[in-house]
Amino acid sequence: RTDVNPFQAVDQMMLNMRNSMQELQRNFGHLSVDPNGHSFCSSSVMTYSKVGDEPPKVFQASTQTRRAPGGIKETRRAMRDSDSGLEKMAVGHHIHDRAHVIKKSKNKKTGDEEVNQEFINMNESDAHAFDDEWQNEVLKYKPGGQRHNLENTRMRSVGHENSGSRELKRRNLTKVQPLKVEEDQTFLWTNSTSKAHL
Numbered sequence: 103r104t105d106v107n108p109f110q111a112v113d114q115m116m117l118n119m120r121n122s123m124q125e126l127q128r129n130f131g132h133l134s135v136d137p138n139g140h141s142f143c144s145s146s147v148m149t150y151s152k153v154g155d156e157p158p159k160v161f162q163a164s165t166q167t168r169r170a171p172g173g174i175k176e177t178r179r180a181m182r183d184s185d186s187g188l189e190k191m192a193v194g195h196h197i198h199d200r201a202h203v204i205k206k207s208k209n210k211k212t213g214d215e216e217v218n219q220e221f222i223n224m225n226e227s228d229a230h231a232f233d234d235e236w237q238n239e240v241l242k243y244k245p246g247g248q249r250h251n252l253e254n255t256r257m258r259s260v261g262h263e264n265s266g267s268r269e270l271k272r273r274n275l276t277k278v279q280p281l282k283v284e285e286d287q288t289f290l291w292t293n294s295t296s297k298a299h300l
Contacts, residue, residue: 160184173198187211
């Protein structure tokens, strides 16, 4: 009779589980680049710490990527750091290798705000046409062509109707709501989900 070391059995079980998770992540990675598939990936992280009478320190970051056939993609990134007062967000609309990304940052402690636009493989003057093309492509995959999940994703570059102005119209920016924080959380929390179907 051979005695089995219980720690060795648990180690083997954990190794098998880790290998299964890595294989699952690789499979999701392949699905997300399939030009004929739809996919949604989301991940978020939050840390919370409180020492004595000091205000709590909270750090939150999240990313989301949605893909649709035809090289259509929307990316959203958000970050909030209560210690520095910095909040950042970015929303990107992509069609194959072209993209229009709007980035916004604000420091709640200093009041500094910054809004930038990034144009990838296109000129700034092409932004309106690109935004319309992106909206039309996305609507092909919505039930009945409805805009029910797109109400806040409409992005517009500005300054084209008035070439002297390069400011963004703030009302057209997508708002990312900060994550809710429970006061009794004193641990690192991570969450990652992926869903894909062909």
